[in-house]
Structures are given as C-alpha cells and as structure tokens.
Amino acid sequence: MTAWHARRAALRWLAVCAATVAMPAWALRAAAEPQVQLSQEQSRAFQAWMLRIVNAQIERGPSPRWTHRDCAGLVRFAVNEALTVHDAKWLRANGIASDRRLPPELELDAKQAALRNRWIQTGGKVGHFVTALALVQHNSRFIAREISQALPGDLLFFDQGDEQHLMVWMGARIAYHTGTVTPDDNGLRTVDIKELTSWKDTRWQPVVNNPNFAGVFRLAFLS
Template identity: 30%
Template sequence: MFPRSSLLVLLLLSVGFSSAETAPNPRALSAAQIRDANADGYPDSTQLHSSSERDAFLRWFAAIAESQYTAINADWTLQDCSGLLRYAYTVALKPKTRAWWSRFGYFPDRTIAPLELDLKPVLNSAPFRTRGGTFQRSDLENKTFLKDVSVGYLMRYASVPLGKDVKAARRGDLLFFIHPEAQGSPYHSMVYLGGGQVVYHTGYAPEDGGEVRLLSLETLKKHPEDTWHPVPSNPNFLGYFRWKIAAG
C-alpha cells in the first residue's frame, strides 16, 4: 500500500498525463497539418476551403448569435461582448448532433447545410490567434493561440476588413467600434444578421445588467452618441469584417 503522500503524487501525475494526451503535440503534427499557404496565421487544416462551407459557417454563426437574443444557452458561460462571438464561432463548427440541438431554446434558421470542422488535432480548444505573422509550429507552445480573447484580438487576428459600406457585408459578418476612453477593452463588436439588423452583447456581466440586444442599423444610427453610428464618416466605427475562416 502506498503512503497517502505517494498516492497524491501518483494522482497528480495521472492527471497531468491525461491532459498531455488530449493536447496536440506540435512536433507530431505533419507538414500538411500546419501548412499556412495564404500566410494568414492559421493552418490551412483549420480553415474552410469551399464557398459552400464558408457560406454555411457564416449562416450557422449568425443563427447561433441571433438565438441568444431570445434564450441564452446554458453552456455559454463567459457572457460578454467578445464572448458572444467566441461562443457562436466554436459552436458553429461542432457536429450538429441531437445533443448539439438540445442546447437551444430557440433557433432562427434550420435550413442551413450541415457543417463541422474539428480544430482539436491542431489547435485543441484554443482557436483564436493573439499576434501577427504566419503560422509557425512554435505558435502551439507559446500561447499565440488562446481560447478566450478580447474583441481587439478577434478583429486584428481572426478577421479581415471589408470596409465601411454595408453593401460589402453579408449575414454572419462582424462590425467593430472603438472607444479609447472606455473602461476595459476599447473595442466593441456586433454580428451583422443581414437585412439591416445586428445582434450584440452589451459587454457587462449578467449580474450587472449585461444582455444580448437585437436592433436595426437605422436604429443604431439614431443613437444619442454619434460614436456608435455605423456610418463611413464615423472614425469610431472601424467597419465590417469577415472571419478569416470564411474569407477565402
């Protein structure tokens, strides 16, 4: 029989070994798995390569974000501005099983083509880049990729700009604003739903009154603070963006 202290050591080693088994080993990945042909910072194996897949992703992403306006999913734990984007992004890529559907109290579009992309073999549960540059094997060991990142990182390293004209945007694209004087992150994000509508989280924790809101661009243009107006003349409006995974 082992002394209690020895059992504790064995337990810790066992937990550490299990965690190591589930995490990707950068040195074991093939050249094909880590190739970054378009030099956008993400391995090609973690991106979508057909227009139909990209279309499906944007539609799934938008529908998931929109659904949170009606009923918050129980498994969306980090509820804030960037959290809505991260949650809808990762859930959109999961297999659409019965368990997947059971998390929703409401879903606005059930006509979307099936889509799933397993990022775990390369990125595990940390799909968002935090610095510039092309993808390197070492990125998987130096925290270049994280699971929970703020809006600024999503804008700079996970999406590409489309300009400030709404005509360039489609359902599932993103809007970003900047307010340097704001407490915390100066960036704010919204999801474009098409048809002149957006959905977003106000950024505050639920216990502080944070919530998901859905409104029209026309209503947003009438906001009493013109720094929130989604118009080309507003320097605080950074424009429309598209996720790199769906940008081609």
C-alpha cells in the same frame, strides 16, 4: 514593448485598415490569413449556423454553455458552436428545434474542425480566449467601412479609446452584447441598421465619417 505600447500599435494597425481602403489586399490580409479555410459552401453553412446560434441567445436567453458574456464572448461562442457537429444532443443542449429550417452541416475535415476554440492571440499564441481587438486584428480580415459590403456573420468593430466593441451583422439587424448584466437584463441587444445609423450617440453609428467605427471585418477562415 509595454502593454500600453502594444495596444497603441494594434490600434494604429486598425486605423490604417479603416482609412487606407486603397491598400493592396495582401497587406490587409497578411496578419490574419489562416492556413486552413472553409470552402464557399462550408462558409455559407457556417454563416447560417452562426446567425442561428446568435438568434437563439437573443430569443431564449444566454445558454449556460456561453460562460464569458461580453461582446467578444458572444462572437467566440457563436463561432465555436457553429464549427461543431449539430447532432440531436447538441440541439437539445442549445434549445434549438430540429426542423427544416436548420442549415446544412459543414462536413469539416480534421484540420477544419481543429479551428474550433483556436484563436490567435496578441503575441502569436493560440488559445481558447481572444479579446475583441485581437479577434479582428489576428483572426479576421478587413472588408470595408461601408456596411453595404457586410455579409451575415461579419463583425462591426468600434474603437472607443479605452474600450473596443464588436457587433454581429445579421442582415437587416445587428446583434451585440453590452457587457453589462443585471438581474433583469442579460445584456443582449438587437437593433435595426437604420436605427443604428441614426443613433443619438454618434460614436456607435456604423458610418464612414464616424472615427470610432473601424469598419466591417470577416473571419479569416471564411472563403
């Protein structure tokens, strides 16, 4: 199968997920259900850490530890750092203050900790890198096309034809990276959900009647 045909097959899979809401749940999860999952308590702590890490990038600027700066890179960085041990050394390296607002530690076992930097790529290989498309296709599960179903840390996936884009649901706001870095602009953005749903460029509206919006996806290892 050529790369072009592989991509078209992947996009057809996403289209089915987005359009066929009545499809049995097992069919939507089959390609992305991991053998290792976090408990509900660990999942809540992970989501809180992921948002704290994304917020730190927005408030302080990109960490030098985040090397591949695009939309998928932001997700990979936040996920990997949320799964690590957040000791004093880590807090200093990431410019995060040690205070009472810090989420609880995840207390991962060895198999759960091994999820870090292990992404399922197109073709089934596992590695440190994964594209936006493979991130949702092989490492997440489809939730809904209605953003009212999103939880903090969920991913909004947009297919613009030749390009795919991820945004992170933060609650009332959405965070993302534009993929464009200039001397005066690090590419990081946040936008209010009400503003995005009325965006002039309708391709980016996270609404059911937007064919470019594939829907809300949740990382597959979360309960």
